[in-house]
Amino acid sequence: MFVFAIIDSMIIAFIFGLIAGLALLLGTMFGLYLKPSKKVVAMIMAFGSGVLISAVTFDLVEDA
Secondary structure, eight states: OHHHHHHHHHHHHHHHHHHHHHHHHHHHHHHHHSOOOHHHHHHHHHHHHHHHHHHHHHHHHHHO
């Protein structure tokens, strides 16, 4: 019974890793084939930096 729980959690971890990897692949294909404008690239980078800053902020506030 315990072995099945370990295998199930390994499969779930694999699926989440696969989804994360596919997101990277889709983003790469978007950048290569659709040729986004500089404004779109700037908006995506601004969003990404905001997400990273908020993640750091939440992590630091949790400790305080």
